[in-house]
Amino acid sequence: MQERVTLTSTQINTDLLRNVLKAPLWYWLLMGFLASITLAGSIAVGFMVNKGLGITGLNRPVMWGFLITDFVFWIGISHAGVMLSAILRLSKAEWRRPATRASEVLTVFSLMIAALHPVIHSGRPWRTLYWAFPYDFSRGIFPDIRSPLIWDPAAIFTYLTGSTLFVIVALVPDLGVIRDRTTGIRHHIYSLMAMGWRGTPRQWKLQTIAGFLLSALLLPVFVSVHSIVSWDFAVQIGVEGWHATIFAPYFVIGAVFSGVSAVVTMVILMRWMFKWEAYIRAEHVDALGRLLIAIGTAWLFFFFLEFSMALYSLEDQEIALREMQVFTWPYNMLFLVFVVTGYLFPVTMWLFRGVRRNLVLMLITSLSVNVGMWLERFLIIIPSLARKSPLSFDWRSYHPSIVEITIVLSAFATVFLLLLVFAKVFPLIPLFDVKEGQTLADNVQIGRKSVPALRVEE
């Protein structure tokens, strides 16, 4: 059921700019709390760089641990932005409006955090420069451009640049509104950022074209990013369970699943924190829930194919790995939690309309997906490395150290902190998009019934 709310432009400006113009006290307290966790994470990184990777749980042959798991996870979260914003914008889905900016910004911040992980994981961050960029010609040090590990930074930074531009283009009309409602130094800064926006027909036309172009251009980039991350694993033949053709789309669909779930979490929190009940309504969360059923089930299909094709191989090593993932402690417990929280619990719940329209249950289920998806990445990486294989001379398990746990937790806090900072400077719901939605809303009378309708261009 659609719950249309009629809002005036003034009311939209007041509601959506409330936090930008004057933030409440709880906001600053929350910022301080998150900043302290971020600081703890930074200290942990500094300590690790100072002491070396020996203080982590990494060992031979488990050279990739919590940080790489977290890297893949945050790359996944970053897929929310383009999935929701670009695709829904191109398909002109009406319910996209309150969620687009949040998802775009989530993309940018999660990508920034994701990109930091491999750098920190290297133990000697400065060295990553000449591993990734061809600068040290005189000493004959070149990155191996055939390696997906080198494609990674190129893809991530292209995606980051594109996503940032995407955010900026969609922000410009709103910056014009803030400029006109601020004074002093803030007015000057917003004037600069608004780049002379006056809302002329030509400016609107250019803004719309830029938005569509960036949407279309970002789609292949978004697919390529997680595909390349998957190829970090899949092009190897030395690690059991990784050399699978399905890895690229399997990673992408998993990323979209976790990213859209993160957007659901985020919009529900936004509604509660900023009292945006008139803007983020049950119908929006319901639509996201229905979308998630489709994405989650597609993900399940890929998961089924990946797993069943491992058994199909009839190779001892491959089957023994699956046995380890499913039957051996502690991976069996993690596997069970992953399957239940990643798919069975949330998707079963979403089948019920009442659940999709209940914000508390949607918050729980969307968080549940991301617990599952984080574990999925962990179960792809760790058991494969921990198992003895023909090419490894050692066989050990992996236990994350407190340093790694701190860094991973602080990554979550940092993304949340960055989003809050953003919410203080810019509106998290696009004003112009909401106003456009109000303008295009109409009704069609069929008999005695008035049906919600939309004005469309043809």
Added chain:
Amino acid sequence: MHSNGHLAEVTEEEFTQDVLGRHATTGPRYRRLMWITGLLFVMGIAGFVLRAVTSGFDEREPWGYFAATVAFLITTAGAAPVVAVALRLVKAHWRRAMTRIAEMYAAVGVLTLLMFIPLLFLVPSAAGRRTLWFQDTDPPTLGLHSSLIIPGAPHVWVTLQIALFVLVSLALLRLSARPDMAVLRARASGRLAAWGRRMSAGWLGTQKQWTVFQVGVGALGALFFIMLIGTVTLYCIDFGMTLVPGWRDSIFAAQQSVNALQGGLATTVLTLWLVRRYGKLEKYIHMEHFWGASKILLALTLLWFYFWWSAFIIFWYGRQPAEQAVLQLLMFGPYRYVFILAFVFCFIAPFLTLLWNGVRRSTWGPPLASAFILIGILLDKTRLYVAAYSVPNDEITAHLLEKVPPTNYPDIIDLMMVVGAISGAVFVYLVVARVIPVFSMWEMTEGIRLRAVRPFLKTKMVVLGKPD
């Protein structure tokens, strides 16, 4: 007249009368086409009998083109109803003129099911070879029996899957046509009215009937989608990939599923164009239908490339003997020209066609791209299944394809079977189009009710109702 070239207003009454009038008569050109496709179909049956008599069912190689044709029919005609299902699910307004055109392909499923039966005699049991129907290693690593195979696999289960798929698609067609059959009952005369009476099954259009109907169409649609993916997955793995030792490609089923969505949409778009052009239905089938479909077709074409590339790069980087042999068999060896042509028609040609907004927003561009795609799918199935069926029986249990078999060129019997089967599919469709209206009348009528043209500022805009 709107910018997209269609007339805005057609009343419900005008529409119903027009469609019923057209449905009651069969033109000479239509009859001629039925005769031609019917005769070609008979020729295909003759080809099948000749193949069975001359080659028997002991060797797979002579049946490669037949298996490829079955795959082609599943991927195109079998998948076409998914267009109606998906567009109903997302409530796309522009779907209305094309849903029935897509759904009527369900009837072709009967032909596909009949053609599938001979293939059962050609595929060996799962024992002793890699199959999807799990088999543990020896010695067992999971503590399970060393030769655990689900009984009847793969034959019984794949047959069951395909039979259910056909049944569900027919049920979907039957159910979604029910309100239209009531219109035939009430407004047609003679045999058509009697047919409508029988098929409408007491439809009166009460509130309760509509509610049950909407739920039923939605549930059957979701079931159809699952069945389609299941059928494509089982067929391509059990009747394709498992026949080539060393071919272990986890993306293959997903790739074939995407190909089925692409094929289903291409089949629908091409049929839509033919119906519009030769049925003189420009009044109801507009540029917006082709435009809407073309965007999805472009996305699916890009996905085809993405899935192909994802598999290729892993095989290319892996360079293991089994992977090299598979690449040699399917892409660089005996079927390289077929592969190149399939690549051009499945990806390059439709991509370059649909890339341009002007072409997408035309009534000729999307059908042209669809024709490319259908040719490409036929070629792609040929290189996959003919190659797979040319691997000798005694090599099927190996873990590696030691010797790449030579090219299996089609003979006259193969051509008779391929042309006959495709003509048979067209023939079945033409027959069905005579007994069920080619437009989903209840959806078209709903569309007319939900659409209005109203002034907005200094212009006029179309207002589309979006009920829950």
